[in-house]
Amino acid sequence: RENYQKLLITGGAGFIGSHVVRLFVNKYPQCQIYNLDLLTYAGNLENLKDIENKPNYHFVKGDINDAGFIKELFETEKFDGVLHLAAESHVDRSIKDPLAFIQTNVLGTVNLLNAAKDVWEHNMEQHLFYHISTDEVYGSLDNGGYFLETTPYDPQSPYSASKASSDHFVRAYQNTYKLPIVVSNCSNNYGPNQFPEKLIPLFINNIKNNLPLPVYGKGENVRDWLYVVDHAGAIDLIFSKGKAGETYNIGGFNEWKNIDLVKLLCQVMDEKLERTPGTSEELITYVTDRAGHDLRYAIDAGKVMKELGWQPSLQFEEGLRKTVDWYIANTAWLDHVTSGSYQKYYHEQYGN
Numbered sequence: 001r002e003n004y005q006k007l008l009i010t011g012g013a014g015f016i017g018s019h020v021v022r023l024f025v026n027k028y029p030q031c032q033i034y035n036l037d038l039l040t041y042a043g044n045l046e047n048l049k050d051i052e053n054k055p056n057y058h059f060v061k062g063d064i065n066d067a068g069f070i071k072e073l074f075e076t077e078k079f080d081g082v083l084h085l086a087a088e089s090h091v092d093r094s095i096k097d098p099l100a101f102i103q104t105n106v107l108g109t110v111n112l113l114n115a116a117k118d119v120w121e122h123n124m125e126q127h128l129f130y131h132i133s134t135d136e137v138y139g140s141l142d143n144g145g146y147f148l149e150t151t152p153y154d155p156q157s158p159y160s161a162s163k164a165s166s167d168h169f170v171r172a173y174q175n176t177y178k179l180p181i182v183v184s185n186c187s188n189n190y191g192p193n194q195f196p197e198k199l200i201p202l203f204i205n206n207i208k209n210n211l212p213l214p215v216y217g218k219g220e221n222v223r224d225w226l227y228v229v230d231h232a233g234a235i236d237l238i239f240s241k242g243k244a245g246e247t248y249n250i251g252g253f254n255e256w257k258n259i260d261l262v263k264l265l266c267q268v269m270d271e272k273l274e275r276t277p278g279t280s281e282e283l284i285t286y287v288t289d290r291a292g293h294d295l296r297y298a299i300d301a302g303k304v305m306k307e308l309g310w311q312p313s314l315q316f317e318e319g320l321r322k323t324v325d326w327y328i329a330n331t332a333w334l335d336h337v338t339s340g341s342y343q344k345y346y347h348e349q350y351g352n
């Protein structure tokens with residue numbers, strides 16, 4: 001794969017995709033990187049300002065749900081490999097509108113798989129289709145333990161059900177059509193460029209604006225958090241060295257109860273905004289739990305560590321501080337993405 005000359009990255013204007021595009025554009029200057037993104041509410045080209053003029057970076061605005069367009073793009077550009085990140089990614093939105101998730105996450109993925117298998121059919125083994133997925137497909141770990149690559153799928157939300165379905169299609173195309181694939185399932189990411197509907201940037205933004213911090217239920221849910229740049233590093237390693245047909249779990253061995261994470265974030269925000277200690281915590285408001293809220297996710301990332309030598313580079317507190325610094329320094333980014341349709345979503349979701 002070191003000889004690949006043209007790669008397609010889908011969803012590259014989103015949170016994780018933008019970090020993956022940046023890494024690939026900078027690390028592989030000989031390789032042409034095509035970023036295909038529809039620029040939905042979650043996609044933002046400001047995330048890629050620093051690399052947009054690099055000669056090996058190309059942006060294509062388009063919809064993975066448009067099968068004809070996707071087929072033509074594959075036929076014209078003859079990509080060597082694909083990293084597929086485009087998706088609807090927010091659980092709360094999937095509860096409101098499951099069909100949008102089936103459309104993009106399942107049917108959109110199948111459109112890409114069809115184009116890849118048709119265009120690559122005469123030299124299949126020289127290509128790779130890498131599908132980026134989530135640990136949420138495994139369901140909830142209520143009685144301890146960790147998710148392994150062999151853990152049976154048990155998705156509980158419309159979002160995770162759509163991702164689980166897309167993972168199954170990707171594996172079915174390997175089995176049926178011999179399409180070379182890899183899949184990785186990662187835990188919760190955090191860091192710069194994350195849309196402020198997700199816990200950490202939502203709360204940073206609310207603390208800045210003295211708005212309530214809506215904690216679901218009693219805040220007992222446990223998530224494993226990974227700094228997004230470390231996820232991008234794992235994706236690079238898996239794309240370069242991962243074995244076709246394999247699945248790799250990625251996570252930070254870094255479990256936090258939501259309420260403990262929120263309290264740590266409040267402390268960091270008080271420090272950074274030079275407010276009296278305890279000021280931000282007063283904003284915590286417990287709200288009705290998310291429907292079907294999974295209690296605990298925890299990834300065993302032993303395989304990617306042992307087989308490919310991957311290691312997360314940042315401790316959580318350090319990563320959280322870096323993240324807070326980024327959001328404070330990028331007020332214009334935050335103000336831009338929280339204007340317009342975000343306001344409507346926010347009021348519908350939290351009613352204030």
Ligand code: NAD
Nearest residue numbers: 011013014015016038039040042043063064086087089189
């Ligand atoms: P995101 O919502 O920030 O970005 C998604 C991107 O996909 C956006 O740029 C959006 O414009 C684009 N997109 C959406 N629909 C499209 C369509 N029809 N055609 C083309 N582009 C479209 O998501 P993210 O958090 O960066 O997640 C990226 C991927 O990683 C997703 O597949 C997600 O399931 C997976 N993942 C996310 C996390 C996490 O914690 N955020 C963890 C594990 C896996």
